Amino acid sequence: MPTFVYMTRCDGCGHCVDICPSDIMHIDKTNRRAYNIEPTHCWECFSCVKACPQNAIDVRGYADFSPLGHSVRVDRDEDKGTIAWSVKYRDGREKSFLSPITTKPWGSCTPNLKEVVGPTQEQRDGELLFNEPKYIRFDDGGLHTLASNGLTLKQGVYY
Amino acid sequence: MAYKTIVEDNIDVLVAGAGLGGTGAAFEARYWGQDKKIIIAEKANIDRSGAVAQGLYAINCYMGTRFGENNPEDHVQYARIDLMGIVREDLLFDMARHVDSAVHQFEEWGLPIMKDPVKDSYLREGRWQIMIHGESYKPIVAEAAKKNADKVYNRVCITHLLMDEVKENRIAGAVGFNVRTGDFHVFKSKTVICGAGGASNIFKPRSTGEGMGRTWYAPWSSGSAYGLMIEAGAKMTQMENRIVLARFKDGFGPVGAYFLHLKTYTQNGLGEEFESKWWPQLQEMVGKEYLDPELSHKTHRPIPTCLRNHAMISEVNAGRGPIHMVTMEAFQDPHLEEVGWENFLGMTISQAVLWAATDVDPKHENPELTTSEPYVMGSHATGSGAWCSGPEDVSPPEYFWGYNRMMTIEGLFGAGDAVGGTPHAFSSGSFTEGRLSAKAACRYIDDGKGEGIVVSDKRINELKEKIYKPMEHYKIYRNEVVAGDVNPNYINPRQGLDRLQKLMDEYCGGATVSYMTNEKLLSIGLKKLKVMEEDLEKLAASDFHELLRAWELMHRHRTAECVTQHTMFRKETRWPGYYYRGDAMKLDDENWHVLTVSRRDPDTGEYTMEKAPVYHLVKDGE
Numbered sequence: 125m126p127t128f129v130y131m132t133r134c135d136g137c138g139h140c141v142d143i144c145p146s147d148i149m150h151i152d153k154t155n156r157r158a159y160n161i162e163p164t165h166c167w168e169c170f171s172c173v174k175a176c177p178q179n180a181i182d183v184r185g186y187a188d189f190s191p192l193g194h195s196v197r198v199d200r201d202e203d204k205g206t207i208a209w210s211v212k213y214r215d216g217r218e219k220s221f222l223s224p225i226t227t228k229p230w231g232s233c234t235p236n237l238k239e240v241v242g243p244t245q246e247q248r249d250g251e252l253l254f255n256e257p258k259y260i261r262f263d264d265g266g267l268h269t270l271a272s273n274g275l276t277l278k279q280g281v282y283y
Numbered sequence: 284m285a286y287k288t289i290v291e292d293n294i295d296v297l298v299a300g301a302g303l304g305g306t307g308a309a310f311e312a313r314y315w316g317q318d319k320k321i322i323i324a325e326k327a328n329i330d331r332s333g334a335v336a337q338g339l340y341a342i343n344c345y346m347g348t349r350f351g352e353n354n355p356e357d358h359v360q361y362a363r364i365d366l367m368g369i370v371r372e373d374l375l376f377d378m379a380r381h382v383d384s385a386v387h388q389f390e391e392w393g394l395p396i397m398k399d400p401v402k403d404s405y406l407r408e409g410r411w412q413i414m415i416h417g418e419s420y421k422p423i424v425a426e427a428a429k430k431n432a433d434k435v436y437n438r439v440c441i442t443h444l445l446m447d448e449v450k451e452n453r454i455a456g457a458v459g460f461n462v463r464t465g466d467f468h469v470f471k472s473k474t475v476i477c478g479a480g481g482a483s484n485i486f487k488p489r490s491t492g493e494g495m496g497r498t499w500y501a502p503w504s505s506g507s508a509y510g511l512m513i514e515a516g517a518k519m520t521q522m523e524n525r526i527v528l529a530r531f532k533d534g535f536g537p538v539g540a541y542f543l544h545l546k547t548y549t550q551n552g553l554g555e556e557f558e559s560k561w562w563p564q565l566q567e568m569v570g571k572e573y574l575d576p577e578l579s580h581k582t583h584r585p586i587p588t589c590l591r592n593h594a595m596i597s598e599v600n601a602g603r604g605p606i607h608m609v610t611m612e613a614f615q616d617p618h619l620e621e622v623g624w625e626n627f628l629g630m631t632i633s634q635a636v637l638w639a640a641t642d643v644d645p646k647h648e649n650p651e652l653t654t655s656e657p658y659v660m661g662s663h664a665t666g667s668g669a670w671c672s673g674p675e676d677v678s679p680p681e682y683f684w685g686y687n688r689m690m691t692i693e694g695l696f697g698a699g700d701a702v703g704g705t706p707h708a709f710s711s712g713s714f715t716e717g718r719l720s721a722k723a724a725c726r727y728i729d730d731g732k733g734e735g736i737v738v739s740d741k742r743i744n745e746l747k748e749k750i751y752k753p754m755e756h757y758k759i760y761r762n763e764v765v766a767g768d769v770n771p772n773y774i775n776p777r778q779g780l781d782r783l784q785k786l787m788d789e790y791c792g793g794a795t796v797s798y799m800t801n802e803k804l805l806s807i808g809l810k811k812l813k814v815m816e817e818d819l820e821k822l823a824a825s826d827f828h829e830l831l832r833a834w835e836l837m838h839r840h841r842t843a844e845c846v847t848q849h850t851m852f853r854k855e856t857r858w859p860g861y862y863y864r865g866d867a868m869k870l871d872d873e874n875w876h877v878l879t880v881s882r883r884d885p886d887t888g889e890y891t892m893e894k895a896p897v898y899h900l901v902k903d904g905e
């Protein structure tokens with residue numbers, strides 16, 4: 125459809141509505157459950173599928189080139205930091221895959237830059253960004269410049 | 284209906300569109316602007332918005348200077364070769380020298396980057412690419428932006444940039460509407476960093492019917508960055524340089540890891556290698572300097588992406604399709620098979636859905652490839668976007684006007700697809716450009732350049748009326764007909780999109796005409812776009828969702844017009860395989876080794892076109 129919602133599983137919580145980058149998961153006023161209002165603008169990105177607490181959303185490959193009878197299911201778990209996929213072929217073959225999605229407790233390691241020591245005037249006037257040059261090279265080297273790399277910019281037709 | 288107006292005043296940095304570029308900007312702005320007011324306006328939900336919504340399996344731009352792998356100038360040279368000589372080398376050098384620090388921070392924030400089991404470095408997919416488990420790439424960078432911005436307005440579609448009414452050619456913010464509540468939003472801001480992304484669905488897509496959303500670049504890439512900037516009168520560059528992708532058929536699954544890591548290769552329908560037989564003819568078109576297979580073979584100099592497309596397109600047109608990706612050898616190794624699948628699940632899940640649906644197991648059969656419809660963007664193997672100032676210590680004087688990544692409108696900055704002349708930035712480079720423009724924007728404010736901006740209520744009310752016009756139009760005329768979408772007084776956004784795609788496809792070199800166009804076709808295209816503009820005044824939207832589609836269409840239309848103008852201006856075929864000027868089938872270095880720069884006059888709608896010199900980075904003394 126590409127995404128569709130199982131009537132018996134959806135409880136109308138709206139998580140999918142909140143996340144869909146295409147703004148096409150909406151709550152049906154009569155059923156009070158979600159559905160894909162514009163399948164022609166669905167990227168099959170699975171953002172809504174991953175976000176649904178009820179596992180109520182599934183994808184049926186685009187009608188114009190995908191025969192029926194397949195399934196790709198996903199279970200994304202921020203606490204465990206993993207994502208599990210199971211791919212089922214039309215002819216019944218199955219494949220499953222498991223990958224990490226993060227190496228840190230979710231959201232714990234992104235800094236608030238209001239809390240770090242602010243930049244000096246010299247840094248403001250120069251070309252460095254936050255945490256540089258250290259975060260570029262992790263040695264004593266500075267930022268690359270044309271001079272440090274022995275380069276010039278030359279106007280020219282041929283190079 | 285009265286629409287509520289919500290004004291956010293005294294903003295220092297407004298990030299319009301928070302994909303990879305915008306998140307980088309919001310994050311970095313906090314460091315240089317500790318007490319500054321930083322606001323994000325994003326048409327979707329920042330956690331899963333933009334081209335990286337479903338994740339990525341590779342970071343395609345990483346130097347690895349830390350591991351002694353590459354220097355910034357190596358990357359500049361690579362991008363120059365790939366784009367047939369025409370890039371902004373100052374901007375590229377600057378992006379490349381900073382990009383590693385972005386990637387190292389991603390790792391610190393929790394993004395799983397694969398390690399090379401032998402060397403003490405990241406696992407390389409190719410010379411520039413490193414492999415990641417990037418399903419949560421976007422939510423992870425979004426976290427950094429959310430923590431550092433004062434406020435994130437999700438679901439606010441920016442429709443127009445605001446210009447200062449005191450000082451000419453200075454930015455003063457932006458306006459838009461909430462796609463759910465319908466509220467009208469006014470952002471008055473000293474600077475704007477435009478990160479609203481590239482454009483899909485401008486040319487008729489290969490996919491039809493229900494599958495129309497299966498574009499290579501995301502269907503929500505509405506060309507808004509271009510639409511907003513062009514409309515405001517910013518100069519644009521290289522807009523003719525659209526990109527065509529060679530990808531797995533129908534699903535548009537990525538091929539990078541397949542070619543580079545899994546060592547799969549292509550053959551024609553007869554099982555033959557076909558690329559090399561097109562090189563002699565192609566060399567006559569572009570010259571030995573740009574295509575030298577022997578040299579490429581000896582020195583591993585890459586063959587430009589467009590030229591490889593050309594070979595594929597020509598082979599199919601010669602009747603020897605389809606083109607296959609030979610996966611059957613690599614996929615016998617269970618580890619490589621797993622990488623192949625996870626690559627799709629990590630960034631183009633549709634391709635996995637499609638193979639499951641069609642019982643294609645790449646271990647037992649070689650899947651088909653195709654070339655996509657054209658896309659307009661500036662961070663992949665193409666460099667469309669705004670004409671920006673470079674950094675002070677690198678750029679020649681004519682490429683430098685005060686602030687890094689500032690456009691030709693004061694206080695308007697950009698990142699990622701919005702910035703022109705900087706191909707091969709990809710996700711990490713776009714984020715880096717966001718950081719660079721945030722620092723420059725803060726400096727612009729500290730220098731007092733954004734003081735005293737004025738936007739009148741009159742202007743705001745004008746724009747408000749304009750934004751909701753499609754809804755008013757719908758209300759007035761819908762009852763003139765019994766039911767349905769056929770109405771003599773209006774078209775809806777979907778009907779408009781179909782028209783745009785059809786005319787761009789046929790007149791501006793889309794997929795169904797094998798990417799061919801010429802001056803005559805382009806001038807007809809321009810006429811049709813002009814007439815279409817009159818119909819866009821009569822666009823009808825039945826609800827706020829359709830109003831979103833209406834404004835996406837207007838941004839796409841403006842982008843398309845600029846692309847057509849540029850394609851008309853450049854009288855040569857610089858990138859065979861991306862598009863062909865049938866009336867000038869050769870690359871012409873004597874006249875066109877230049878960057879093309881356009882400006883649309885916001886008052887008259889007229890375009891002026893100019894050539895700007897290309898500056899090449901060379902070793903001292905060369």
Ligand SMILES: Cc1cc2nc3c(=O)[nH]c(=O)nc-3n(C[C@H](O)[C@H](O)[C@H](O)COP(=O)(O)OP(=O)(O)OC[C@H]3O[C@@H](n4cnc5c(N)ncnc54)[C@H](O)[C@@H]3O)c2cc1C
Nearest residue numbers: 300302303304326332333334343441480507699700709710
């Ligand atoms: C299938 C695919 C595979 C890719 N593979 C790789 C890869 O392996 N490695 C790699 O490094 N890169 C890869 N890329 C490229 C990478 O995703 C882009 O280069 C990068 O995301 C561009 O960043 P951006 O900020 O310019 O645009 P985006 O990330 O697309 O962000 C644009 C943002 O603007 C918002 N927006 C748009 N219009 C408006 C509006 N009017 N108002 C408000 N907000 C708006 C959007 O919702 C979005 O959040 C891939 C891209 C695709 C599609």
Ligand code: SF4
Nearest residue numbers: 144166167169170172
């Ligand atoms: S798969 Fe993606 S585009 Fe489709 S409905 Fe779900 S979130 Fe939206």
Ligand code: SF4
Nearest residue numbers: 134135137138140176
């Ligand atoms: S997230 Fe799931 S349960 Fe909640 S509304 Fe959407 S489909 Fe229904």
